[in-house]
Amino acid sequence: MSEPFTVLQLASExxxxxxxxxxxxxxxxxxxxxxGKSTLIGRLLYDSKRLFDDQIVALEKDSKKFGTAGDAMxxxxxxxxxxxxxxxxxxxxxxxxxxxxxxxRFIVAxxxxxxxxxxxxxxxxxxxxxxxxxxxxxxxxxxQTRRHATIAALLGIRHVVLAINKIDLVEFxxxxxxxxxxxxxxxxxxxxxxSRVAIPLSARFGDNVxxxxxxxxxxxxPTLIEHLETVDLAPELAPSRPFxxxxxxxxxxxxxxxxxxxxxxxxxxxVGDEIVVARSGxxxxxxxxVTHDGDRESAAAEDAVTLTLDRxxxxxxxxxxxxxxxxxxxxxxxxxxxxxxxxxxxxPGRPYLMKIGTRVVGAAVSELKHRLEIETMKPxxxxxxxLNDIGFANLSLAEPVAFDAYEENRTTGAFILIxxxxxxxxxxxxxxxxxxxxxxxxxxALTVDKASRALAxxxxxxxxxxxGLSGAGKSTIADLVEQKLNLLGRHTYLLDGDNVRHGxxxxxxxxDADRVENIRRVAETAKLFVDAGLIVLVSFISPFxxxxxxxxxxxxxxxxxxxxxxxxxxxxxxxxxKGLYRKARxxxxxxxxxxxxxxxxxEAPEIHLRTTETDAQSMADGIVAYLQTRGYxxx
Amino acid sequence: xxxxxxxxxxxLEAESIFILREVVATFENPVMLYSIGKDSSVMLHLAMKxxxxxxxxxxxxxxxxxxxxxxxxxxxxxxxxxLGLDLKVHTNQQGAAAGVNPFDHGSSxxxxxxxxxxxxxxxxxxxxxxxxxxxxxxxxxxxxxxxxFSFRSAHHGWDPKNQRPELWSLYxxxxxxxxxxxxxPLSNWTELDIWEYILAEAIPIVPLYLAADRPVVRRGGQLIxxxxxxxxxxxxxxxxxxxxxxxxxxxxxxxxxxxSDAASVEEIVHETFSVTTSERQGRLIDHDESGSMEKxxxxxxx
Numbered sequence: 038m039s040e041p042f043t044v045l046q047l048a049s050e051x052x053x054x055x056x057x058x059x060x061x062x063x064x065x066x067x068x069x070x071x072x073g074k075s076t077l078i079g080r081l082l083y084d085s086k087r088l089f090d091d092q093i094v095a096l097e098k099d100s101k102k103f104g105t106a107g108d109a110m111x112x113x114x115x116x117x118x119x120x121x122x123x124x125x126x127x128x129x130x131x132x133x134x135x136x137x138x139x140x141x142r143f144i145v146a147x148x149x150x151x152x153x154x155x156x157x158x159x160x161x162x163x164x165x166x167x168x169x170x171x172x173x174x175x176x177x178x179x180x181q182t183r184r185h186a187t188i189a190a191l192l193g194i195r196h197v198v199l200a201i202n203k204i205d206l207v208e209f210x211x212x213x214x215x216x217x218x219x220x221x222x223x224x225x226x227x228x229x230x231x232s233r234v235a236i237p238l239s240a241r242f243g244d245n246v247x248x249x250x251x252x253x254x255x256x257x258x259p260t261l262i263e264h265l266e267t268v269d270l271a272p273e274l275a276p277s278r279p280f281x282x283x284x285x286x287x288x289x290x291x292x293x294x295x296x297x298x299x300x301x302x303x304x305x306x307x308v309g310d311e312i313v314v315a316r317s318g319x320x321x322x323x324x325x326x327v328t329h330d331g332d333r334e335s336a337a338a339e340d341a342v343t344l345t346l347d348r349x350x351x352x353x354x355x356x357x358x359x360x361x362x363x364x365x366x367x368x369x370x371x372x373x374x375x376x377x378x379x380x381x382x383x384x385p386g387r388p389y390l391m392k393i394g395t396r397v398v399g400a401a402v403s404e405l406k407h408r409l410e411i412e413t414m415k416p417x418x419x420x421x422x423x424l425n426d427i428g429f430a431n432l433s434l435a436e437p438v439a440f441d442a443y444e445e446n447r448t449t450g451a452f453i454l455i456x457x458x459x460x461x462x463x464x465x466x467x468x469x470x471x472x473x474x475x476x477x478x479x480x481x482a483l484t485v486d487k488a489s490r491a492l493a494x495x496x497x498x499x500x501x502x503x504x505g506l507s508g509a510g511k512s513t514i515a516d517l518v519e520q521k522l523n524l525l526g527r528h529t530y531l532l533d534g535d536n537v538r539h540g541x542x543x544x545x546x547x548x549d550a551d552r553v554e555n556i557r558r559v560a561e562t563a564k565l566f567v568d569a570g571l572i573v574l575v576s577f578i579s580p581f582x583x584x585x586x587x588x589x590x591x592x593x594x595x596x597x598x599x600x601x602x603x604x605x606x607x608x609x610x611x612x613x614x615k616g617l618y619r620k621a622r623x624x625x626x627x628x629x630x631x632x633x634x635x636x637x638x639x640e641a642p643e644i645h646l647r648t649t650e651t652d653a654q655s656m657a658d659g660i661v662a663y664l665q666t667r668g669y670x671x672x
Numbered sequence: 673x674x675x676x677x678x679x680x681x682x683x684l685e686a687e688s689i690f691i692l693r694e695v696v697a698t699f700e701n702p703v704m705l706y707s708i709g710k711d712s713s714v715m716l717h718l719a720m721k722x723x724x725x726x727x728x729x730x731x732x733x734x735x736x737x738x739x740x741x742x743x744x745x746x747x748x749x750x751x752x753x754x755l756g757l758d759l760k761v762h763t764n765q766q767g768a769a770a771g772v773n774p775f776d777h778g779s780s781x782x783x784x785x786x787x788x789x790x791x792x793x794x795x796x797x798x799x800x801x802x803x804x805x806x807x808x809x810x811x812x813x814x815x816x817x818x819x820x821f822s823f824r825s826a827h828h829g830w831d832p833k834n835q836r837p838e839l840w841s842l843y844x845x846x847x848x849x850x851x852x853x854x855x856x857p858l859s860n861w862t863e864l865d866i867w868e869y870i871l872a873e874a875i876p877i878v879p880l881y882l883a884a885d886r887p888v889v890r891r892g893g894q895l896i897x898x899x900x901x902x903x904x905x906x907x908x909x910x911x912x913x914x915x916x917x918x919x920x921x922x923x924x925x926x927x928x929x930x931x932s933d934a935a936s937v938e939e940i941v942h943e944t945f946s947v948t949t950s951e952r953q954g955r956l957i958d959h960d961e962s963g964s965m966e967k968x969x970x971x972x973x974x
Contacts, residue, residue: 132817135862159837164840
């Protein structure tokens with residue numbers, strides 16, 4: 038074997054050499070399961086002499102125990118670090134590996150091929166500059182190959198290497214190689230990679246990995262390592278991009294210093310430059326660029342610095358500082374690609390948290406435009422996104438945020454969605470563009486407003502939201518409360534689950550997606566009635582915490598009173614006034630709350646009614662008293 | 673000046689600073705696990721940079737097993753005093769009272785009681801919701817799989833099969849009450865990066881990293897230093913002076929030295945290019961059995 042690697046040059050020596058500092062290349066290996074990703078990385082580490090003797094000894098030992106390569110060393114065992122991975126011979130989670138040649142340093146993300154771990158592949162892709170897409174020469178392009186190519190492209194990776202692996206198992210056949218390349222290129226238009234290099238190789242034996250294979254004289258292109266060492270990543274970075282600085286932390290050690298700490302996401306900034314806070318438009322000049330190593334005159338992309346401004350303006354974590362002349366977009370409606378990463382499906386209307394840059398805001402999918410079918414690369418109509426689905430959607434945010442299109446800026450155009458209750462990261466998102474609707478549909482300022490309408494009725498409007506199992510007694514109690522309020526001369530309206538389904542929501546069924554939409558419409562309607570000055574009684578099973586939270590967030594603090602009608606399932610089922618539990622148990626009704634669909638009890642309801650302890654009349658009186666003591670019923 | 677750093681170190685530095693700031697901006701009560709070693713020294717140096725002109729707004733926590741090298745303890749106290757930082761030291765008192773030591777209790781039990789348990793005690797007592805650690809992904813296979821923001825259950829457990837996806841630099845810092853996050857700002861650094869950075873930034877380190885004549889015994893192919901009178905010598909063992917240094921520092925009876933003439937950081941950088949064994953070779957606890965690091969980590973080891 039030739040010796041393409043020498044040990045890395047010392048930093049001081051490297052700077053003395055003519056070659057410019059190429060920095061670090063971050064790439065990932067991806068592709069379908071068993072295509073040899075881990076083996077390839079093991080091979081790269083081995084060939085680059087970055088394996089230590091004790092690691093090689095351990096590898097020889099492990100190869101005998103778990104190995105799938107016969108007597109030879111099984112390089113995959115070098116990187117599959119988790120016990121479950123070694124036992125099952127698969128990669129579950131992304132692993133990061135480090136090696137270097139005399140020309141460049143590399144950080145490799147080795148990502149899993151199994152479809153169920155696709156989210157871990159996306160994790161690896163989000164920080165990579167280049168993707169090495171492995172393809173088993175015997176199998177050609179599989180749907181998982183397409184999925185990974187699609188995700189890599191969506192995440193903004195512009196350079197792809199087709200590593201056509203296990204070429205030894207097809208007798209180094211040129212036509213196999215050419216067929217696979219042609220098949221990939223048919224889809225290439227969908228991906229839009231800036232460069233595509235195809236290399237026939239054998240990770241197990243090393244052909245065309247770090248030395249030119251003598252067994253494929255027909256291939257004259259670079260070896261994998263030659264290509265990785267020389268690929269030019271950033272020709273498009275030449276034109277200067279506008280300055281972007283997401284404020285991460287406000288540094289106030291004492292009254293005399295107020296600095297904005299953050300990492301420059303794009304562009305450059307110098308002392309004296311005029312900047313604006315993107316969201317508010319407030320302007321100031323950069324007074325100092327502070328670092329521990331002394332003040333600087335300017336800072337550029339990837340520099341972690343602290344800026345001070347020449348005047349006091351309102352700046353906090355989550356703001357983006359930008360030049361006044363080239364501001365990011367600001368909107369509360371965006372269109373974005375989503376990669377769904379949770380077992381729980383995405384439901385339009387359900388409130389999530391969006392983390393974008395250093396900012397966190399409430400967000401919901403207002404409209405799912407399509408789901409991408411990987412097999413055909415076609416957009417299909419869809420109501421939800423399941424684990425590992427890729428979709429394109431409009432999102433509606435609780436407040437306007439500043440952003441750029443992801444294509445323009447991977448830092449200010451990317452976001453994650455977080456479940457509000459489990460705190461899991463449920464999606465990765467890439468903004469395509471802002472929807473101008475929010476800025477163009479100006480709210481009409483009306484003379485008569487909620488306060489004056491409420492005043493005319495001498496009451497404080499609110500929503501009484503009754504939640505509980507079917508048959509818990511919600512409607513009975515709500516009805517009693519409304520009667521009592523009527524006698525007191527209060528203005529009310531009762532929205533009942535069953536009744537609304539006959540009209541406004543008659544197009545909706547009982548799937549999770551439809552339940553969410555059902556509640557969203559009811560909550561919006563209740564909000565209009567609150568605006569009209571009414572006390573609104575809503576009687577809905579509303580089984581999901583997130584939707585009740587959505588309803589709560591629609592109105593002002595103090596206007597949402599959650600009433601938990603707490604009846605144990607056995608009791609509600611024993612009553613079974615409508616005979617629904619029996620039908621559900623017989624399987625005649627599907628998705629029935631409490632039987633085959635969950636009910637998430639409120640954690641901190643304003644009013645908690647234990648129906649097995651008190652009668653309906655006294656509970657209704659209790660609610661009226663609650664309203665009276667808190668001033669909802671006026672004088 | 674930072675701009676004198678080579679590009680790859682500048683990027684690593686900026687990435688680590690971003691991580692440090694993100695924790696301070698989003699957690700109530702963070703703490704930095706300070707192990708006195710080279711990685712901790714780099715992490716601390718980065719923290720001094722990240723929050724300048726403020727001091728790092730969190731305390732340092734050292735879990736003292738009582739079996740650390742004496743020079744480490746001296747260096748620890750001197751560092752905290754020099755930088756004006758709040759240093760908290762915790763020892764598992766029940767373990768110490770029971771006389772738990774690496775000789776009688778086996779390295780595995782000893783580590784569990786004096787390190788892992790002690791750490792959990794200290795984290796619970798301080799009510800910390802985030803803890804920085806200096807671990808790097810290149811150290812060990814299961815660490816290569818770990819997130820930068822690594823979620824821990826209320827019982828400090830790590831579930832390697834169910835880690836949060838970690839995309840871009842959008843770290844999900846949300847946790848429920850009682851849960852914690854361990855944060856590894858040096859995840860993407862290699863051993864060589866650490867040494868090059870120590871050299872470039874002139875970061876003080878414990879002198880044990882530099883070659884000197886020290887009293888050692890050869891045991892099971894490893895060189896163990898007799899740091900104090902508690903060292904139990906086996907029949908026939910006589911400590912002899914050898915020119916050695918340490919690539920990694922822990923409890924002295926469980927940390928092997930390497931023979932070396934590298935007496936300056938420059939020489940260490942040169943040596944690190946050409947070594948043929950991994951640094952954790954000198955950590956005796958890693959060799960208990962294959963996959964033993966993953967097991968320790970699931971139980972709460974850092």
